[in-house]
Each structure stands twice: as C-alpha cells, then as structure tokens.
Amino acid sequence: MTIDFAADISTIMDVDEFAVSVTYDGGTVSAIFDNETLPIEGPGFVPIHQAQPRLTARTADFASIAEDQALSIGSDNYKIKAWIDDGTGVMEIQLEKV
Amino acid sequence: MAHVRKDIRDRVASVLTTGVTLVSSRVYTSRVYPLSEAKLPAIAVYTSSETSNLMSFQPPTLQRSMSLTVDVYARAVGTFDDDVDAICVQIEDAIGADFRVNGLAKQIHLISTEIDYNGEAEQPVGIASMTFEVAYVTSILDASTAR
Numbered sequence: 001m002t003i004d005f006a007a008d009i010s011t012i013m014d015v016d017e018f019a020v021s022v023t024y025d026g027g028t029v030s031a032i033f034d035n036e037t038l039p040i041e042g043p044g045f046v047p048i049h050q051a052q053p054r055l056t057a058r059t060a061d062f063a064s065i066a067e068d069q070a071l072s073i074g075s076d077n078y079k080i081k082a083w084i085d086d087g088t089g090v091m092e093i094q095l096e097k098v
Numbered sequence: 099m100a101h102v103r104k105d106i107r108d109r110v111a112s113v114l115t116t117g118v119t120l121v122s123s124r125v126y127t128s129r130v131y132p133l134s135e136a137k138l139p140a141i142a143v144y145t146s147s148e149t150s151n152l153m154s155f156q157p158p159t160l161q162r163s164m165s166l167t168v169d170v171y172a173r174a175v176g177t178f179d180d181d182v183d184a185i186c187v188q189i190e191d192a193i194g195a196d197f198r199v200n201g202l203a204k205q206i207h208l209i210s211t212e213i214d215y216n217g218e219a220e221q222p223v224g225i226a227s228m229t230f231e232v233a234y235v236t237s238i239l240d241a242s243t244a245r
Contacts, residue, residue: 035220039132042214042225044169045144049132050219081217096175097220 009089013058022055024071025064031057031093033073053078053095059085062093070098099242103145103164106202106232110166110193111143117192120185139172139185158238159245163231166206168193170226173219182213182224189228202244203234 012032013019019030034054039047055071062083069080078095085091107127115125124140133140144167153161168189172181190208199206213226235245 038219040216040219040223042216043212043227044171044225045142046129047132048171048223049134050223052218053220
C-alpha cells in the first residue's frame with residue numbers, strides 16, 4: 001500500500017483546516033502560520049518577549065524562495081529571512097515583520 | 099535612610115533618563131521582569147556586586163568598589179547594531195559628564211561592554227551590557243552617607 005503523502009499535506013494546508021491565505025510572489029498560497037511569543041535572551045539581566053513568526057508550507061509553493069522576498073498575511077507584511085526544507089515536501093520559513 | 103548604593107543607582111538612572119534621548123525615558127532600575135516590544139528601546143540599571151576594604155581606622159572608613167551595570171535593549175530592522183551603539187554613546191557621554199555621580203562617588207568609569215544580537219524573533223534584537231566601576235566611601239558606622 002502506498003501512502004499519498006502529498007494529499008495529506010494538501011489537506012493539512014487547506015485554509016478550511018489549519019492554514020491561512022498567504023499573498024506571495026504575485027499569487028496566493030495556503031500555509032500554517034505560527035506566531036508564538038518567546039523570550040529572547042542576551043547578556044542583559046532580563047529577556048525580551050517577542051513574537052516569532054513562522055510559516056509551515058508546501059515546498060512546491062515556494063520553489064523559488066529567496067531571502068528578503070515579501071509576503072503578507074492579512075494586513076501584516078513580512079520578509080522571508082531563512083527556511084528549512086524537511087525533505088518530505090514541507091518547509092518551515094522564518095519571517096521578519098516589516 | 100537609604101544605602102548610598104541606592105542613591106548612586108537612582109542618580110545614574112536619573113542622568114540616563116535625561117541624557118539618553120534615544121530610549122524616550124524608558125529607563126528602569128533593577129528590573130526583573132521581561133521587556134515586551136512596547137517597552138523598547140530601553141535601558142535597565144543594576145548595582146550587581148560590590149567589594150570593600152578598610153580605608154582608615156580613625157575615623158573607621160570603608161572604601162567601596164561597586165559594579166554598576168547598564169543594560170541596553172533595542173529592536174529594529176536593519177539598524178539594530180547601529181541603534182545599540184548610538185544608545186551606548188549617549189550612555190557613556192551622560193555618565194561621563196557626571197563623573198563624581200553628583201558627589202556620591204569618587205569616580206565612575208566604564209570597564210567593559212558585552213554585546214549580543216538575535217535574529218530569532220519577528221525583528222532583530224540587540225542587547226548590550228555595560229559595566230561601570232563606581233568608587234565611593236562611607237563610614238563603617240553609616241552606609242547611608244557618602245564621604
């Protein structure tokens with residue numbers, strides 16, 4: 001029996017399930033947006049609490065991904081700063097808020 | 099009566115509130131809670147350690163050497179490193195212009211600066227920790243009055 005992994009990813013990346021619409025590269029793709037607030041540590045006594053925007057997306061939707069490409073989610077604008085492709089057709093993209 | 103250490107900490111915070119315009123009066127003393135985005139850029143002042151030795155028997159006098167830490171927190175796209183350095187300039191100039199801490203100390207001077215950057219969050223963050231050495235003198239019998 002073969003597992004249709006691509007179909008599973010498409011289901012997860014559906015805006016009716018876990019994903020949101022992302023405006024990117026002149027079109028719209030769907031991806032899971034995570035914006036958890038995390039403590040940023042440094043040499044100071046106290047940390048800074050900052051949001052950490054990340055996008056989990058189909059690798060195929062970001063085939064020509066490059067640093068500093070723009071995308072928007074709702075009314076918020078971001079730049080792509082880094083990404084990790086997990087090799088199964090899914091990538092995590094690190095965003096910088098503009 | 100407050101310890102001279104508190105008076106020095108408060109004086110430095112006051113000088114920085116006036117002199118470091120880049121943080122728009124966001125100067126905290128001994129802050130222990132995290133800083134949110136709305137509170138940046140900011141400065142926090144701590145008196146973190148102190149050593150002392152007997153300066154004279156008559157009158158009994160302590161010569162103290164205190165580490166005063168000024169932490170700088172900045173967040174910006176593209177200019178986070180320049181912003182940290184610009185704030186450090188204003189801190190050094192403001193504290194340098196109050197070399198005797200309004201008469202509370204013999205002298206204050208910068209002994210080290212540690213800087214770190216972080217790009218994990220939605221905007222880059224720069225944090226600097228500046229350590230100043232403060233020399234001051236009190237009577238052994240009265241830690242609340244500077245000599």
